[in-house]
């Protein structure tokens with residue numbers, strides 16, 4: 001079956017963050033905030049969900065469960081879900097885990113909020129790599145835990161870890177947890193086995209727990225392979241792995257994520273304090289995604305590869321002083337436009353008001369992101385082309 005990723009799917013009137021939540025999320029403004037563009041005139045390239053219809057098999061599974069007509073309190077009791085998810089990790093990453101290690105959460109970020117509270121004592125700190133997805137820091141802030149940042153090294157748009165700096169910070173006895181992004185948002189790096197072994201060994205040698213957030217692990221450029229961090233350290237139980245169908249199959253709103261906790265004591269604490277019920281439609285959707293979503297995902301990845309190559313060529317021609325490398329993962333383009341804008345410009349506001357493009361960038365990534373914009377390329381190529389045209393036209397004025 002050929003899936004149509006060129007289709008424009010109407011999202012207005014669905015309570016979507018993408019269409020209705022940008023004033024609140026990006027600009028911390030009320031719904032009355034005015035722009036020179038009507039809402040339906042914006043090219044939306046901001047929040048990380050996709051403009052593509054979720055796989056038909058997932059939609060059908062939701063319909064089939066809906067036909068059961070009762071939606072009472074629900075948990076993942078049926079072993080079929082574990083079988084579907086663990087088969088997915090075995091087939092794609094040659095890695096799996098015991099059934100009793102798997103718990104579920106209504107999102108990876110809610111899981112982070114809980115786990116940081118379970119792992120860190122009040123005067124302890126978490127370590128993250130910057131630039132970073134801001135919710136890593138928000139989860140620490142929520143728990144009144146300090147965040148220590150290790151700045152990634154950047155060379156011509158390619159990011160690597162500063163292992164000496166990471167080790168220095170890991171040696172701080174108050175740093176007890178690393179929240180690690182594998183693959184990395186916003187740089188898109190797919191960390192190599194060698195890099196993962198180095199960072200994992202530094203953390204474990206210094207007594208840190210590691211939460212490896214692997215939500216983007218299925219969305220690699222075609223031909224690349226993800227390595228779960230825990231796969232490289234089978235002897236430890238201090239690596240918690242977070243994965244989900246939400247990014248892969250565009251179902252973040254179904255709020256269903258996988259958290260693999262090998263440490264018995266921490267898992268017992270999770271079970272003691274976590275609200276255990278799940279949405280029955282979400283369980284059905286996630287199970288169908290892992291069982292029947294592979295061909296859709298393969299075609300999605302090919303379409304995204306095309307969008308990234310189009311973006312590379314377009315920027316090369318129309319924005320030659322921008323620095324952009326096609327990322328190894330995600331559907332997010334991380335672009336250094338410092339040659340075109342001054343550092344004090346509020347980039348999301350600038351592009352919303354002057355180009356009618358909604359994007360993330362500037363100080364939205366904790367640190368080390370001034371002068372960068374992040375474009376969501378998970379959209380029909382016609383939409384992408386118009387977004388790039390508007391951005392380049394504005395920056396070349």
Ligand SMILES: Cc1ncc(COP(=O)(O)O)c(C/N=C2\CONC2=O)c1O
Pocket residue numbers: 046047048049106107108109110133181185213215244246252257
């Ligand atoms: C690294 C990472 N972890 C967790 C999440 C969210 O997980 P959830 O709670 O939905 O299961 C995101 C979503 N990233 C987004 C969402 O919008 N913009 C971003 O960069 C993410 O990039």
